[in-house]
Amino acid sequence: MPVSTKPPTGTRDFLPEAMAHRREVIRVIEEVYQRYGFEPLETPAIENLSTLLGKYGEEGDQLIFRLLHRGDKLGRLLTREGGEPLAEKDLGDLGLRYDLTVPLARVVAEYQAQLPRFFRRYQIQPVWRADRPGRGRFREFYQCDVDIVGSASMAVEVELLSAVCEVFDRLGFENVRVRINHRELLKALVLSAGISLVRESEALVALDKLDKLGAEGVLAELVERGFGSDSTEALKPFLDGEIRSGGAEVLERLATRLGEDVHASKGIGDLRQILELSAGTPAAGRLVVDPVLARGLSYYTGPIFEVTVADLSGSLAGGGRYDELVGMFLGKTLPACGIALGLERILVVMSDRGMFASSSNSPEALVTCFGEEMLSDGLSLASELRAQGMKVETYPEPAKLGKQLKYASDRSIPMALILGPAEIERGVVLCKELATGVQHQLPRPGLAAAIRSLGRVP
């Protein structure tokens, strides 16, 4: 029976063209993040289960890939007699990284003394989830997190939002906007509608569906969940757009509506500061206060964000402040704020929209093989051009010229170089543009510059 050569369900091979796109996006992200003083971190794919378990809820724990014990240890387990039946927990104590936040928390605890007081790190690595694979949902996929640990100042939020706006600008997205809200503001909203904080998360689940269901749908869902008409009436104005789009003026309207509530004051104060501090940054004019933006994750403690772009429903990035999470292994509160880019989704959207330059990985020229006895000259020519900074591939064996030119075309290489005894004698190289068939006889010294000046290579 032949072995399947497909990658396992939910995983992918990235062939050179896909890699070119992934690299391009990651290059832009890293360039921007580094200009903001963020530094790269990498952690191992393998973590102790004691690190991972209990951090992602019961459902998350189920999705962790566990590694099986090996050798004698496993042997003893499988052959042991009597006693309790074997359980999952007996069979291994290692698992694959499920996200990049728990590893960050572990790193912050382990290397406290070495890390700067404000730890600005980004991390772009795969994570693994034993999820049922589906369209756009993988078992191995990249996450791309940027965080600042160590300060409660809203300057942190502004730095992160500026960097992320710049990333999307540079990737070529238009109309980049960040919806911002605040956990405390959501609390105030819920309280103002006469809903007790015990039922807050239930109410937020409904509010969070505004994009999908519209105001009527959300109100219907609230009723269905047993919230009274007093509550739904009180929430109505926050859903209908009157109060939703805009910056500082929305905050004023919210302040008027929610009054002196302590949660409202904190939320409005933080968001007002974010708007003020971002005035001279790339985030300026991009921030839209949205008082019903909830985001699913319960670990946020302050501002929350979601990045949207023109003509796309849903978001391409999201995050917020989560002061209680990164200190989990230290047993203390550690202020932290971060944004995760939806790297896999960004790649899909950019690809669908043709936002990538094509074949950016292809060599600029193919040195053809004129014949066995000219192979050495061809390799020398390639070396010369590479020394001049050109990306050059060589055809490694004799073949009909037509076949070699077709090879170049198929590889999206724009230029084929031909070097026979006649060219050697005259100190020239024949350069054939593959798109047009036009040939140029160019002198060998300074050849790379001459080829590039033809304007055919990228």
Added chain:
Amino acid sequence: MPVSTKPPTGTRDFLPEAMAHRREVIRVIEEVYQRYGFEPLETPAIENLSTLLGKYGEEGDQLIFRLLHRGDKLGRLLTREGGEPLAEKDLGDLGLRYDLTVPLARVVAEYQAQLPRFFRRYQIQPVWRADRPGRGRFREFYQCDVDIVGSASMAVEVELLSAVCEVFDRLGFENVRVRINHRELLKALVLSAGISLVRESEALVALDKLDKLGAEGVLAELVERGFGSDSTEALKPFLDGEIRSGGAEVLERLATRLGEDVHASKGIGDLRQILELSAGTPAAGRLVVDPVLARGLSYYTGPIFEVTVADLSGSLAGGGRYDELVGMFLGKTLPACGIALGLERILVVMSDRGMFASSSNSPEALVTCFGEEMLSDGLSLASELRAQGMKVETYPEPAKLGKQLKYASDRSIPMALILGPAEIERGVVLCKELATGVQHQLPRPGLAAAIRSLGRVP
């Protein structure tokens, strides 16, 4: 009991400084490889066990990390009654990538139609081995492979060797040399000593220890393994250096000694061609024929190589031609040749030798926080400088200036920028060199260029 926050045994966290070094080395490698027309490939960390098992020998199979089945499937296994006892193979069908060659073979089989006839790929990704960890031996470590699949021409060997020589040159290594040999030449050598091919690998194990044991030691080991004095006498000349260092002249001496043997002719012919074809490339003058270089791996079928550098025992890269391996899933021979860089060892050696520029990841400047009310101005200044291409970090909250300057020093940031109301009014920024304490009052327009012209930022 507090959870350990160390990474699991045999794995590592890469903090920013270590990352800077890793990135720098990988950047050089990729830059060179891309100029040679090599393209990146990435495959998933998770592979089907059916892909992995049986490819690395029995010992290798034991070192594969296996993933445990999950959920209902595992539950049914653990609670089943009677029948055969559970075996390792029942508990999972996925494993972690053990090397980059088997995935390459899988990719070549799966995407035949999409891949170019000559597939030049490089792949730099972690692999996992459940080995006993030790000094410089990890359970999760990067491999860095470059291969050309699809041609039996020696031009392939030359392209690979040129690229690798250039990589080591650019990394700053001196006296980069490549020891080359050929599987067929080893066969001829063994046969010429009256050893049957059945015992070839046993003889090669001894020869391969020449570096460690010296000629006397190797001869002693051969005797110990029961090889007769006829054989050891015949092998002696190949061990004592007479025939070992040099290029084409060594091949002549070997041709004389080994005569018309068919294996010798093939080996000498290929190596001669490699020397000739490399004349105009970065590999020229670097290739040293070593007729007892054996390399452990039995899958090589043609030339084999090992890269050495000045003052270092052992090699930093190795490879060869292995025409029978990459076609394993296609069920046919597919010519292929590759070289693996010892990435982890390269990093250790470069670090030990101080070959890295220090703190290359650090920001160029820290914008200090003059006070709560100046925070916004500081963030604007940072945005301006970043737009001018500078790497800038901001101190996110008010603090004594001394504390902020210390923070910058600790972070190896060379320049602190101070912006108070007085500076705002005069349109200047106070720039303090942290190494010397010297302050410069610089006009705000064109500030990045002015700072850089001070020559203090890298």
